[in-house]
Amino acid sequence: MKFLRHLTAVVLVVAVIVGLGLLWAHASGGTGIDNGLRQAPSREAVARMRQIKAGVIRVRSDNGFNLADTGDLIQTCMIEAVLAAVVITVSTVRRRHRRLRRTAAAKS
């Protein structure tokens, strides 16, 4: 019962965030809803197409796992590991400083 109550609250919060996103899209003119009118592709889309054609962005036609292409996965893991290491180091250093300060205060 408690789980359902909390889940309802979470779904409401998520709905509010999505609603605000839709409002933002509407306000900026990019609703993403097909209104039947074909617009000219945006500058970003044209640039993306150029990058795909030039081979800067790789797009694969198949939709399964590509175990040979682990470059992306390794890059993601590296970024996550570096950021986590930075946070852990800062947290450890801060904790040590706090402990030293507390010890010094207790001695004096």
Added chain:
Amino acid sequence: MNAAPRTSLPAPPVTASRRRILARTRLDFWLDALLLVAYTLAYSLGFTGVATHEWLGIGLGLALLVHLTLHWDWVIRTTGKLFGRGGRERFVWLVNLLLLLTMTLCIASGILISEVALPQLGITVTASSFWRQMHDTTATLTLILVPVHAALRWRWIVGVARRLAAWRPGRSR
């Protein structure tokens, strides 16, 4: 070798409430680990391909609802005491709020620009550059916030991992 003395006190009986807490800790740990692995895979588009990326993203969205529901008590407690808390707890709360916003928008925009998953379900949406850009920006932000979010609780992670490594069924650890 030092043998354990025969006169040592027996381990205290595991109460039902303690057992529930242990089960909940295990659930939190494994769900969080699963979320981190799924997120890492979903972010690596070149590795997964579009279809797996999209289905993983949708699954991640549902799992995140459960994750947030399981920690809703923490959200209420911390939000209520936000101004009385120390700087660290306030920082954790802010990181979590930003992650909630960016992850929700990332998954929502991902659904709106879906090329495989939604058409497979018979739903077609015309992706706008707004949602595409939103997806790219929020995805980058989540890549910064997810490891920070996990690392801020590294003591808990290490503590539970140690206990789980030593845990045997039937033993109270």
